[in-house]
Amino acid sequence: MGLVLIADSDARFCRRLRALLEGETDVRCDEVRTLEEASALLPLRRPDVLVLGSSVAPAVAVEFAETLRPDGAVAIVLVSSEESTDLLRRAMRAGVHDVVPMDQQFGEVVRAIQAALATSGPRLEEAHPVSVPSRGRVVTVFSTKGGVGKTVISCNVGVALAKLGLKTVLVDLDLQFGDVGIMLDLVPERTIFEAIQSFDRLDAEMLRGFLTPHSSGLQVLLAPVHPEDAEVVTVNRINAIISLLSQIADVVVIDTSAALDDVVLAAIDNSDAVYAVATMDVASIKNVRVSLQKLAQMGYDNGLIRLVINRADSKVWLDPGEAERTINAPVVAELPSDRLVPRSVNRGIPVVLDAPRSGVAHALGDLAKNIAAGCEEVSSSVA
Numbered sequence: 371m372g373l374v375l376i377a378d379s380d381a382r383f384c385r386r387l388r389a390l391l392e393g394e395t396d397v398r399c400d401e402v403r404t405l406e407e408a409s410a411l412l413p414l415r416r417p418d419v420l421v422l423g424s425s426v427a428p429a430v431a432v433e434f435a436e437t438l439r440p441d442g443a444v445a446i447v448l449v450s451s452e453e454s455t456d457l458l459r460r461a462m463r464a465g466v467h468d469v470v471p472m473d474q475q476f477g478e479v480v481r482a483i484q485a486a487l488a489t490s491g492p493r494l495e496e497a498h499p500v501s502v503p504s505r506g507r508v509v510t511v512f513s514t515k516g517g518v519g520k521t522v523i524s525c526n527v528g529v530a531l532a533k534l535g536l537k538t539v540l541v542d543l544d545l546q547f548g549d550v551g552i553m554l555d556l557v558p559e560r561t562i563f564e565a566i567q568s569f570d571r572l573d574a575e576m577l578r579g580f581l582t583p584h585s586s587g588l589q590v591l592l593a594p595v596h597p598e599d600a601e602v603v604t605v606n607r608i609n610a611i612i613s614l615l616s617q618i619a620d621v622v623v624i625d626t627s628a629a630l631d632d633v634v635l636a637a638i639d640n641s642d643a644v645y646a647v648a649t650m651d652v653a654s655i656k657n658v659r660v661s662l663q664k665l666a667q668m669g670y671d672n673g674l675i676r677l678v679i680n681r682a683d684s685k686v687w688l689d690p691g692e693a694e695r696t697i698n699a700p701v702v703a704e705l706p707s708d709r710l711v712p713r714s715v716n717r718g719i720p721v722v723l724d725a726p727r728s729g730v731a732h733a734l735g736d737l738a739k740n741i742a743a744g745c746e747e748v749s750s751s752v753a
Contacts, residue, residue, distance in 0.1 A: 375408060376400070376402070378449075380425050382669060384669075400639075416443065424451045435461065445467040447466070447482050470482045506615070508624065509624070509643045511527070515648075523645075523678065524623055528590075529722055530734055532588040542593040545597075546593075546600045556584065558593075561580070561591070562591050563602065566603055574615075591611075645741075676740075705737075
């Protein structure tokens with residue numbers, strides 16, 4: 371399997387190209403919006419091909435390629451709005467593999483990338499398979515509506531995965547008002563904010579030191595203590611941190627804010643699966659449906675989404691089947707209402723530990739097993 375990094379400020383270009391590559395070829399893609407973000411990710415992800423989109427000025431793209439030429443580890447494909455013999459000559463001298471005019475069909479860009487993949491050398495992890503860890507499964511728990519139980523689900527699923535024997539990291543990406551620490555009764559001595567302070571020298575082993583252990587075996591990367599500290603946690607740093615965590619964990623569970631902003635999109639971009647949470651009321655179902663429609667318009671594959679119905683046994687003249695049809699995503703879990711849940715939240719003990727024999731604990735455990743079932747698939751895809 372090849373890895374392609376797409377760098378362009380046009381999100382639609384990135385996501386359309388990504389959908390074509392991942393849908394028709396055995397390729398995995400990452401995307402960034404700036405060359406600065408690309409520079410940060412290149413040594414972490416070591417892609418086979420770097421695609422520089424047309425938002426990157428040709429002269430800047432050629433200069434950037436020149437800086438990467440001594441390394442020679444990545445093939446560069448330049449998609450350019452400029453067509454000239456001079457540009458082609460300068461690009462080839464800089465080590466660019468191919469230049470594709472922007473007015474060409476996307477198929478031409480895909481073919482150029484495939485050709486670059488075919489001629490690129492063996493990846494570092496292929497040459498030294500013992501020294502590079504397999505990539506863990508990354509899942510995001512998502513809802514743009516507050517009060518649906520998203521963080522409760524994230525915490526309980528994270529604990530349940532850890533109890534299954536999987537190395538699990540829970541990331542609180544509700545950067546301003548995250549409640550994961552409260553729900554797990556953890557003291558926020560180290561958070562993602564402190565990890566960012568060491569970003570220039572951060573690697574997977576150092577990142578372990580910023581994780582807070584839970585008694586279940588779960589490791590947690592907590593949200594900043596102060597809301598204003600969220601400003602330093604930029605998208606490119608989130609991408610890098612998720613990538614590092616996936617090297618040291620079997621599963622990375624990401625809890626997000628009730629929004630559809632750049633931080634949430636960064637989590638979704640890095641995810642193997644997204645678990646959208648809805649409750650049995652019209653407003654919640656409508657909210658999830660509109661959110662998923664927006665993601666589809668932005669180029670996200672609907673096959674990425676799984677639907678979790680919380681408080682599924684509520685007597686409100688709706689049933690989970692109606693929600694599934696309305697939202698157009700498969701229901702993978704129906705979690706019952708239970709007064710044990712708010713009690714467990716107030717005690718700071720997840721219900722899967724506080725009342726393990728309850729119906730809601732069993733349902734959350736089954737959801738964790740659903741997530742765990744994908745771990746073997748992810749591991750084999752990077753072998």
